[in-house]
Amino acid sequence: MTMFVYPHFSTLFHPLLLQATRPSTGWPVLVWVHGGGYVVGASFMYGYQNISLNFASQGLIVVTIQYRLAFSGFSSTGDSEMPGNLGYWDQTEAFKFLKQNIANFGGDPEKIVAFGLSAGGGSTAALSMSPHSRDYISSSIEMSGAVYANWAASDTVVSVTKQVAREIGCPETSAELKKCYKQTKPEKFLEAIEKIGPARRDINLVKYNPRVDGDFFPKDFPELIKESPPKPALIGFTDQESGYFTIMGLSKTLNEIYIPKEQFKFYKRENFTEFVKTVIAPESVFKGKAKAVQEKIVKFYLGNEMKEHKSDYYLLKYSDMLSDLLFNIPALWEAREKAAAKWPVYLYMNNYFSKDMFESDLPVKAIMRFF
Template sequence: MVNMSYFLAAIFFLVCDFLFKEMKQILPEIFYGQNLISDPVVETIYGSVEGFNYKMESGDNAEIFLGIPFAAPPIEKLRYEKPQEVQKWNETLKAKEFPAACATFDTFMSHQENEDCLYLNIFKPKNHTSNGYPILFFVYGGGFLIGDTKTYGYKNISDNLVSQGIIVVTIQYRLGPFGFFSTGDSRLPGNYGLWDSIEALKFVNKIIDKFNGDKSRITIAGTSAGSAIVSLLGLSEEGYNLFSQILPMSGSAFSQWGSKNAVVEVTNEVVDEIGCESNSTKIKECLKEKSVSEFQKVLKPKVLFTLRDDISLLSIGPKMDGDFIKVNCLKKATKNAPKRPIFIGVCSQESIMSTTPNPFFPLPNKYFNLPIEKIKIYSKSDFEDFVRVILAKEKYFGNNSEEFVKEVTEFYANQTNDENSDFNFFFEQYTTLISDLNFNIPALREAILKAENKNPTYFYVYDYNVDISDTAPKLARGLSHGGDIINLFGGLYKPIELNESGKKVQKKFINLIANFIKNGNLFIKF
């Protein structure tokens, strides 16, 4: 009887030991995120921050911190002022939800908006390294009018970049009238969204070591309007000691839309219509009293993302002000700036988004976002008409306007014409012309100037097509604006589906970006 009791007890303990070992394996899988793995807490000079864990596809863990304030809320008296340093907090900050998007004149997104929006997010590897991780500081795009960090999420960023030993920081900046309105003088100098980006960089430099980051290895990157912002950051004396590398993706300060004075005209028009006199010395004080809805009511029918008689497409954005960029010449600013590696690039057919039907450009007309019926019959005379009306304006070329029309038309008409193509040749050339003017030539100009001034310079063209037909119908060959960032961060508005070749190209591109962030070069095996 005693022997049987010992036998049963032994069996019981063996079973318990087996179950305990099995449960140790499966409990984290079942209950991951429910505090069996404790939520990470980081102590910073501003206060403690509590995030949460995310198990990446690699099997490793990432620590996610969402909605960390990097500046005082830019509301009330701080509207239309440079960002102020954030105040310290006493209680542990629960950094577990994305911040609301910055308020603007309109949005195509359903995310919540708020003027109190100067927050950033940090995604980091859980494992500690003695040398500190390199940092990617990312600025979203959206024509300086829309955008937020929630759109990009944290899962794809973690799976693609954090898994490779990179800390990723995504920031928000003021948009539209609150970020870029300017009267062109000291009354309302503008560029507040740029100053927000600088303040975020300063904040990251102060606290990133507590997240196991190496502040001497910060790469600033952006897409579209965010790309133009980081391009400008690379030229501003304010950012000389705040980062080490630049990664502009599909946008440049050298684009006409990247730094122009059209915002002054729009500002003055809106100021008068909203009930503040544009010639008043108290213009800033008056605008601070207006509600967000009052701005939206005036702005929505006025700009709606684009000026239709202007090739640059955007009417609100940064401008040369003699403050953020001290000199009034980008070429001179490039010469003066520190020598830093730059990896700049474009998609192969950026402007498909502005020549085809597109929900983000909801006002098709004779010259932009053409209807499908027109695209199919687009002719050489249509191309000439576009050049004549939009580009060869008499105020620019005087009596030489027609000669300019002829030379431009001949250049693009003499490109190789694939007779067997399913695409309209002159429509594709028209799309290429707009891509050249808004993206390709400015990016090349920036790259050439950087190289001439001894900056290690790399350039890419992303040509592998990705199905983003919700925003860019397949009416011309090539990859549309935003295709590169979709490959890097995953589908922003819908999942992208890639075949095996597409997955290989995507992986190579991600590895190129990761290698540049970590090592400052692009040496990988293809």
């Protein structure tokens, strides 16, 4: 397992050399928040060429920012000692700085648009509703990630924080754990995460999440949306969001839901059904309703027909189901809540792709999200 820890810096791409006439109020500003499941990633991974060609050339200032990740960005004891969300506070400071200073770089402080992918999409949604950050942005573009996703907001990070504490020899009481964490070298955290694994076989597939902490998020999301000044939100997803994980098996650091390539041809109805029973709707969670919920899910994706299909069919349905649970439904849920609160909401779905993007023997070919 490789977990990357990058230095903190931001990059600004300026249209000045490409467009001579600056608008009287300054150029609009796009601020890129990178993805990576709140665990990995960095702004430099996206380079500068496409940003310059596609955005700066059109009279836009583009800023890419960094924020703390994984154990340094989202560890939490679930109380006031370590409430979590440090990565979100980092993002907020970046937007605050831009709001106060972007005019000095030729930008319009009233047109600062937060845009991001995956965890970056969830981040831009969070920034648009938190009372600590929402006044620093004018609108958001949320691509393939929504704050309503289970992986984008969960208290399971508290148990992970304590599990890591045990591995590195820290006490589990909040104050002592925090003190010990501060004194521990990053390498020790990486060793501990190596032992416990960076991901889980679950719809909350990453182990470090933001959470509703009573501070950055003083209330739950529906209430924050209702009380926040409405801001335009462009929310979207691709035709096969989870294919990046399930079929292509990429980003192993975050991925316990992929099907190994050598198992593709053996994947059948019973494999799909077993995954639903053990991961999506387990008896440990749904109790006496588990069987009924499992049957409804299987019926929704596979229908009543018991006729056996080729493995490609079941692989597609598996990917469809996880696309819905991890990305599509959370995005639609957030869009519905914002629309009900009179936010200007725009939805898109990207279903264009080139077959040249994929290996010839890949069973599912569709537009997928990429970090």
